Amino acid sequence: MSPxxxxxxxxxxxxxxxxxxxxxxxxLLAAACLLVSTGAERAITCGNHVHRLSxxxxxxxxxxxxxxxxxxxxxxxxxxxxVVTNTACSLEGAEDIIKTxxxxxxxxxxxxxxxxxxxxxxxxxxxxxxxxxxxSIHLITCEQSMVQLQCDxxxxxxxxxxxxxxxxxxxxxxxxxxxxxxxxxxxxxxDKVAERCNGKHSCTMxxxxxxxxxxxxxxxxxxELTYNCLKPADV
Numbered sequence: 001m002s003p004x005x006x007x008x009x010x011x012x013x014x015x016x017x018x019x020x021x022x023x024x025x026x027x028l029l030a031a032a033c034l035l036v037s038t039g040a041e042r043a044i045t046c047g048n049h050v051h052r053l054s055x056x057x058x059x060x061x062x063x064x065x066x067x068x069x070x071x072x073x074x075x076x077x078x079x080x081x082x083v084v085t086n087t088a089c090s091l092e093g094a095e096d097i098i099k100t101x102x103x104x105x106x107x108x109x110x111x112x113x114x115x116x117x118x119x120x121x122x123x124x125x126x127x128x129x130x131x132x133x134x135x136s137i138h139l140i141t142c143e144q145s146m147v148q149l150q151c152d153x154x155x156x157x158x159x160x161x162x163x164x165x166x167x168x169x170x171x172x173x174x175x176x177x178x179x180x181x182x183x184x185x186x187x188x189x190x191d192k193v194a195e196r197c198n199g200k201h202s203c204t205m206x207x208x209x210x211x212x213x214x215x216x217x218x219x220x221x222x223x224e225l226t227y228n229c230l231k232p233a234d235v
Contacts (some may be wrong), residue, residue, distance in 0.1 A: 046075035070102035104161020142172035151229035186216035
């Protein structure tokens with residue numbers, strides 16, 4: 001799939017610093033259309049080490065991911081033969097988990113601890129992911145403000161990732177009590193933006209706990225999302 005740009009956007013915000021923030025996001029529209037999707041990248045991480053995906057331009061779109069062992073040579077090193085011979089070891093659902101964690105982000109770091117079970121206890125495993133860096137529009141909308149996703153005629157919205165929480169104390173901080181900005185580990189990935197907006201020419205919603213839920217009470221949150229405008233045939 002080759003993303004195509006046909007993009008316009010209007011984002012409402014409360015407060016002058018947030019207005020500048022959204023203005024900066026709007027400027028990314030022009031830049032996003034200049035990005036070209038690169039060829040597939042591949043990351044392989046042995047054992048329990050950190051698996052890192054990153055894009056210098058654009059955002060991550062996972063193509064394939066496998067946790068287990070499908071050949072005897074990868075991550076074999078000086079391991080005993082008995083822990084690398086099982087090449088039929090693959091965790092079902094691993095790809096979906098990596099996609100949920102990483103799609104739409106510029107940088108994504110995970111470890112095998114995110115998986116609920118071990119597909120083969122007596123095998124030394126690795127995590128392997130193929131991904132592309134695709135053009136995207138990045139928006140941040142402060143809690144209780146309205147966000148509008150919009151594409152030019154002939155294109156429709158495709159949401160890569162959305163999270164309603166807080167990862168930075170400085171974003172959406174204008175006139176907010178400092179105690180409401182301290183929790184920067186407030187994360188609530190959501191499919192609701194994709195459910196409401198994918199395939200549409202225009203989509204508007206309020207960034208609120210009423211819609212997305214409140215996983216971090218007493219924290220002032222913001223909606224952060226990445227999307228692109230594609231031709232319907234490419235969705």
